[in-house]
Amino acid sequence: RAKEEGKGRYVLYDKSMHEAFNERMNIEKHLRGAMTGHEFELYYQPQLDIRSGFISGFEALIRWNSPELGFVSPLSFIKVAEDSRLIIDIGEWVLREACQFMKDIHDRLGHPYKISVNISVIQLLQDDFTMMVLDSLQESGLEPGFLELEITESIFMESFESIVSKLEFLKSRGIRIALDDFGTGYSSLSYLQQLPISTLKMDKTFIDSLSVKAYSQSFVQTIVQLGHNMGLEVVAEGVEEASQLEFLKDTGCDKVQGYLISRPVPEREVLQLLETLQDYGV
Ligand code: C2E
Numbered sequence: 558r559a560k561e562e563g564k565g566r567y568v569l570y571d572k573s574m575h576e577a578f579n580e581r582m583n584i585e586k587h588l589r590g591a592m593t594g595h596e597f598e599l600y601y602q603p604q605l606d607i608r609s610g611f612i613s614g615f616e617a618l619i620r621w622n623s624p625e626l627g628f629v630s631p632l633s634f635i636k637v638a639e640d641s642r643l644i645i646d647i648g649e650w651v652l653r654e655a656c657q658f659m660k661d662i663h664d665r666l667g668h669p670y671k672i673s674v675n676i677s678v679i680q681l682l683q684d685d686f687t688m689m690v691l692d693s694l695q696e697s698g699l700e701p702g703f704l705e706l707e708i709t710e711s712i713f714m715e716s717f718e719s720i721v722s723k724l725e726f727l728k729s730r731g732i733r734i735a736l737d738d739f740g741t742g743y744s745s746l747s748y749l750q751q752l753p754i755s756t757l758k759m760d761k762t763f764i765d766s767l768s769v770k771a772y773s774q775s776f777v778q779t780i781v782q783l784g785h786n787m788g789l790e791v792v793a794e795g796v797e798e799a800s801q802l803e804f805l806k807d808t809g810c811d812k813v814q815g816y817l818i819s820r821p822v823p824e825r826e827v828l829q830l831l832e833t834l835q836d837y838g839v
């Protein structure tokens with residue numbers, strides 16, 4: 558009987574692994590043609606500067622509308638793109654597109670909003686990564702101080718020294734570096750100290766827990782203090798409720814991003830959004 562059960566279990570397990578594998582293969586198959594098929598689009602989510610009450614910049618977030626699969630979340634395809642190394646070309650497209658768009662916004666509005674772009678560790682490992690970034694800036698005409706690269710704690714698992722030296726070089730050129738999803742990954746405080754970052758993006762899970770767990774307020778306060786003591790700007794992600802914003806304001810957190818302010822919007826809606834948010838009362 559135990560044997561039968563074990564066998565049955567095994568089949569189930571095997572089947573779901575098989576399904577997951579098929580799904581990944583299917584995504585990869587269609588991902589291969591997505592660049593040439595112009596199936597990607599960038600959405601932009603505003604960041605609010607809490608003290609001034611003004612929008613200070615945007616995060617670029619990729620969207621994939623596949624003719625075969627429909628809308629696929631980046632949470633499902635970025636990993637596949639990394640494993641297949643397709644992320645190298647996709648990520649370069651994202652960066653060039655985002656820089657170009659922000660330069661257009663600067664020219665149109667005469668106001669220097671920042672643009673934050675997510676960078677995969679696979680991109681950082683490329684020899685020509687730094688040159689590619691400088692070239693994207695040059696080609697677009699965007700000033701380096703308005704570009705922020707978002708990296709995650711996954712870089713701690715890779716060739717750390719080589720990545721740090723690339724980031725240091727980019728920082729010396731005026732480009733900002735943000736540590737995304739801070740608090741969820743592998744970073745120890747000693748690694749954190751060695752990273753040439755300008756911004757800490759506190760992960761959404763800390764914000765979510767604000768209203769649920771009693772001690773979470775002190776967690777958030779501690780992260781904000783840590784960031785400030787290191788001379789960093791602190792951004793809270795995934796802010797959905799006014800009470801969370803209120804608390805973050807009292808805590809001295811610098812910026813917020815989240816559905817409370819706005820969902821990510823397509824390029825054509827950005828100007829309208831800026832008008833709507835012009836005097837966001839905080
Ligand atoms: P992330 O960089 O941490 O981006 C924040 C994610 O949280 C985005 O999901 C955003 O839409 C979502 N979000 C923002 N505010 C709220 C909120 O108030 N509530 C909730 N529930 N969610 C909120 P998205 O766009 O689905 O992207 C997911 C992840 O995919 C990103 O997490 C990032 O790691 C990755 N990603 C997205 N675009 C790119 C890209 O161009 N390149 C790379 N390498 N990764 C990307």
Ligand code: MG
Pocket residue numbers: 616675707737
């Ligand atoms: Mg990000």
Ligand code: MG
Pocket residue numbers: 737738758794
């Ligand atoms: Mg994030």
Ligand code: MG
Pocket residue numbers: 738760761794
């Ligand atoms: Mg996140």
